[in-house]
Amino acid sequence: MSFPDITTDLSARLPELRGRLIANQPLAELTWFRVGGPAQILFTPADEADLAYFLARLPADIPVTVIGLGSNLIVRDGGVAGVVIRLGRGFSEIVVEDGHRLRAGTAVPDVKLARAAADAGIDGLAFYRGIPGGLGGALRMNAGAHGGETRDCLIEARAVDRGGAVHVLSNADFGFSYRHSGVPADLIFTSALYQGRPGDRAAILAKMDRVTQAREASQPIREKTGGSTFKNPPGHKAWQLVDAAGCRGLMRGAAQVSPMHCNFLINTGGASAADIEGLGEDVRRRVKELSGVELEWEIKRIGIPA
Known part of the structure; x- marks a missing residue:
């Protein structure tokens, strides 16, 4: 999918802009799950003043979405309309x-x-x-x-x-x-x-090493994943609820609930964003049916379904 290219119009409105505008930039490569469609416009501002200049002159009807390192994010397969802002070297x-x-x-x-x-x-x-x-x-x-x-x-x-x-x-x-x-x-x-x-x-470094070792021993950090999928509900641990609902290792397409830590979803290779988000909804439904607890997404989901 691709969106209409509005970079020419934006550049005309923003003659002093120093940051970079890219039309239909694929976002999958910017997320840890490696899934999702393009941004209509990806804007990387040069610094805070450049960001402020851009936002002050951007037409109000153009939506703005901000992404970071993409570690806690699902970009849906249809991509993201409007402007996606990603801060870079100037920040x-x-x-x-x-x-x-x-x-x-x-x-x-x-x-x-x-x-x-x-x-x-x-x-x-x-x-x-x-x-x-x-x-x-x-x-x-x-x-x-x-x-x-x-x-x-x-x-x-x-x-x-x-x-x-x-x-x-x-x-x-x-x-x-x-x-x-x-x-x-x-x-x-x-x-x-x-x-x-x-x-x-x-x-302090020794403490950080212990944190690293604990993560490597218990989390699928070398997989295509998005970190913890669901917030811990009051009085519960999300992974325990997911495990008790029989979801450890559950799959939808090439998306899987990690057998190592079942509050992580992973892309085993070739999964779509719809596979991953759908699997998360499967898990939420099973947990609700078994325990009555409704899990809340911790991973942010943006964009348009395919």
Whole structure:
């Protein structure tokens, strides 16, 4: 499937744009599942000012979707209409500041922030070693692992709204809860400031190694997957509910519930986005029928079905 090419019209509206516009860019290669259709327009802004300029002049009737590293994402087979924004090099800097703080762009992978903190002797961010995504997504969903969450260490973040205005949000402004933040959906995070505490580099790196070993022993991290599929319902663990419903190893097409960790879906090779999302819905239905618990997707799903 392909969409009408609107790059010429957009370029005419945006003569000072420094970022890159690409029409009908395949998105499958940008996601860990390796599935999905194209973006009508993929925009990679040069920096925060370029992003704000773009959004301020983009026609209001053109939808905007933001993607990060694609680790927690299903792009549907029909692709994504409008503009898909993916932050790149201009949002990848990490700066160590006084008071055991780090300021980082939101295109930075979680694991890279954890390593930078460790190298600086800053403790409190090692949990990010266990999260396969970028900081933008971590802010949006209060990402956490191994006893830590984003809300535990965030001081503030910068963001641009759909009209191109820049905002600075404090931790309290996020309204964090389990795997959720309450900030408006149109805000695109550009950078964040984190607070750590004094630590020993060797001890922090050892902690990160333990996180890595635990992930490798229990999760299918070398497969085409999207990380944890469902949020843990109150009082339950999602994987236990999926397992009890007999879904371990369940397949739809080439999509499979991981036999290793059944809160992970994997593309065994040649699966479509419809296969993967449909398999997730099969699992949700079986769990609801058996336990009465309704699982909520943790993986984001965007775009148009084929």
